[in-house]
Amino acid sequence: MRVLVLFAHPVxxxxxxxxxxxxxxxxxxxxxxxDDCDLYAEGFNPVLSxxxxxxxxxxxxxxxxxxxxxxxxxxxxxxxxxxxVWNFGLPAILKGFFDRVFLPGVSFRMENGKVKxxxxxxxxxxxxxxxxxxxxxxxxxxxxxxxxxxRVLRAQIKPLAPVDYLAHYDMxxxxxxxxxxxxxxxxxxxxxx
Amino acid sequence: MRxxxxxxxxxxxSFGAALRDTVTETLRASGHxxxxxxxxxxxxxxxxxAEERRRYHDPGVNELPVADQIAHIKWCEMLVFxxxTWWFGLPAILKGWLDRVWxxxxxxxMPTESQGIRPNMQHIRRIAVVTTCGATWWLSKWVxxxxxxxxxxxxxxxxxxxxxTSYMAHYRMDSSTPESRARYLAKVxxxxxxx
Numbered sequence: 001m002r003v004l005v006l007f008a009h010p011v012x013x014x015x016x017x018x019x020x021x022x023x024x025x026x027x028x029x030x031x032x033x034x035d036d037c038d039l040y041a042e043g044f045n046p047v048l049s050x051x052x053x054x055x056x057x058x059x060x061x062x063x064x065x066x067x068x069x070x071x072x073x074x075x076x077x078x079x080x081x082x083x084x085v086w087n088f089g090l091p092a093i094l095k096g097f098f099d100r101v102f103l104p105g106v107s108f109r110m111e112n113g114k115v116k117x118x119x120x121x122x123x124x125x126x127x128x129x130x131x132x133x134x135x136x137x138x139x140x141x142x143x144x145x146x147x148x149x150x151r152v153l154r155a156q157i158k159p160l161a162p163v164d165y166l167a168h169y170d171m172x173x174x175x176x177x178x179x180x181x182x183x184x185x186x187x188x189x190x191x192x193x
Numbered sequence: 194m195r196x197x198x199x200x201x202x203x204x205x206x207s208f209g210a211a212l213r214d215t216v217t218e219t220l221r222a223s224g225h226x227x228x229x230x231x232x233x234x235x236x237x238x239x240x241x242x243a244e245e246r247r248r249y250h251d252p253g254v255n256e257l258p259v260a261d262q263i264a265h266i267k268w269c270e271m272l273v274f275x276x277x278t279w280w281f282g283l284p285a286i287l288k289g290w291l292d293r294v295w296x297x298x299x300x301x302x303m304p305t306e307s308q309g310i311r312p313n314m315q316h317i318r319r320i321a322v323v324t325t326c327g328a329t330w331w332l333s334k335w336v337x338x339x340x341x342x343x344x345x346x347x348x349x350x351x352x353x354x355x356x357x358t359s360y361m362a363h364y365r366m367d368s369s370t371p372e373s374r375a376r377y378l379a380k381v382x383x384x385x386x387x388x
Contacts (some may be wrong), residue, residue: 009242027213046239046285050203088347089282089339092239092289098280113368115327133310141346144339151336152281172304 001124002033003193004076008083008094010040015171015179019128020082022183026190027080035072039093044069046096059105069101078124078193079157081149084171085131088141090148105158122157124193125149126164128186135169164189194319194388196225197269199230201276201287208273208366208374212323213275215378219385220273228265232286252298262294271319271388272352274344278326278362282339291348301351317352319388320345321359323381325366333364358383 005024009016027034055062063070071077074165083094090098104110107119127149131138138146146165154163166189168174168182198217202209213229220227231238241249248254256263266272276287283291298305302311322344326333345358361384363369363377 010241010246012243012360014246040240040243046289047233048203048279048284050205050233053203053207086241087288087295087343089288089291089343091241092285092292095280095282095288096239098284101284102280110367113365133304137309142337142339142342144226144337144342147337148339175304 001077001193002075003027003078003080004035004037004062004072004074005080005082006094006097007036007038008040008091008097009043015174016082016084016130018183019130019186022187023080023082023128023190026187030191030193032078032193035076036073037069039097044097046093046099047097048099052100056111058102062103063106065174066101066103069097070106073101073106073119074121076122078133079122079126079153080123081127081129083127083129085129085138085145087137087142088133090145102156117156119156120158124159124163125153125157125161126193127166129165130171131167132172133170134173135167138169159164160179194225194270195268196220196227196271196273196388197265198227198229198273198275199287200229200274201284201290203233203296204220205234205278208325208369209275211374211378212325212381216273216275216323216385218335219382220388222387223386225271225388228269228341230262230265230290232290236315237286237290239286239293241289241293245293248349250297250303255296256299259294259296260386262290263296263299266294266300266314267316270316271321271373272317272348273321273323273385276340277366278324278328278333278340281326281328281333283337283343288343291343295348295351312351312354314351318356320349320352320356320360321361321385321388323361323385325363328364330362330364333362349387 007020200213
């Protein structure tokens with residue numbers, strides 16, 4: 001499969017970087033063609049500009065500034081997100097990827113004022129996520145990042161496509177043992193992707 | 194009260210800008226002292242870089258890159274967020290403002306083995322949200338309103354234990370009319386005046 005990996009963490013020595021390396025390596029070893037999109041390394045600008053907002057619904061030009069990213073999203077058959085949860089949400093650089101690249105004509109179309117999802121080239125979605133806080137705390141907030149994956153993104157992609165959410169909660173109190181167990185779990189999930 | 198209005202929208206002539214002006218004017222007319230942070234206008238950079246992430250937990254050092262914004266949130270007693278809801282959440286520029294400005298030791302104390310995370314912004318007693326959503330009310334509820342929850346359940350616990358919140362949204366913006374927008378502006382004026 002052609003797998004687009006979207007990675008969002010700035011520090012090369014972080015646990016997230018280890019997760020990212022594991023995801024890319026194990027997917028490649030399993031024979032997948034991986035498009036590794038490291039948003040920080042590529043210097044992605046997450047701020048939707050005035051011009052982009054004004055042309056947002058103009059299918060002829062709305063993808064002009066992000067055309068290479070649109071092509072990568074449309075060429076993918078599967079999507080893997082690797083990111084930390086900050087303030088119970090996505091890091092800004094990843095949130096901005098959806099704001100700027102998941103445009104009308106790319107991930108959905110408007111019909112009579114209604115949104116019709118159209119990212120049906122994506123037939124599998126997995127998120128590899130780390131939370132600073134405990135699971136119960138995330139649940140108390142409503143776990144927004146989980147809902148973004150399980151409800152918002154799931155609705156964009158091919159209907160009934162499998163969606164997997166792999167999360168390590170309570171990173172602030174994690175240990176070597178919990179981290180290596182999670183790495184192993186993520187590696188195994190990529191092996192059978 | 195001292196009110197900090199945090200505004201995000203890239204288009205100066207947008208309906209969002211009209212909401213911002215309604216909010217600031219109404220707050221001033223009610224006798225509040227108002228400061229406005231217009232994130233797009235000041236070109237706020239929402240991306241926490243590697244150096245900042247490495248020093249995220251260093252007291253005193255982690256506040257340096259955003260010292261001006263930290264001065265604002267230490268000053269205010271009321272926070273009013275005005276922004277469009279995109280993909281059910283905050284625009285990246287506003288999400289990044291939370292990530293970079295609401296750092297540990299300033300806004301909260303890190304959890305320990307025996308104690309959870311503790312708030313450190315008890316001087317903030319009100320949080321209000323004024324937003325617009327493309328989606329319908331029921332779809333927003335089903336998705337769980339990530340933007341609303343990030344602010345009212347994520348940020349609020351760092352504030353005063355009795356901090357009050359209010360949330361206003363114009364749903365189905367893509368099929369809004371001059372009348373529906375005028376009604377919403379009037380509602381915002383009324384609710385902000387009561388803060």
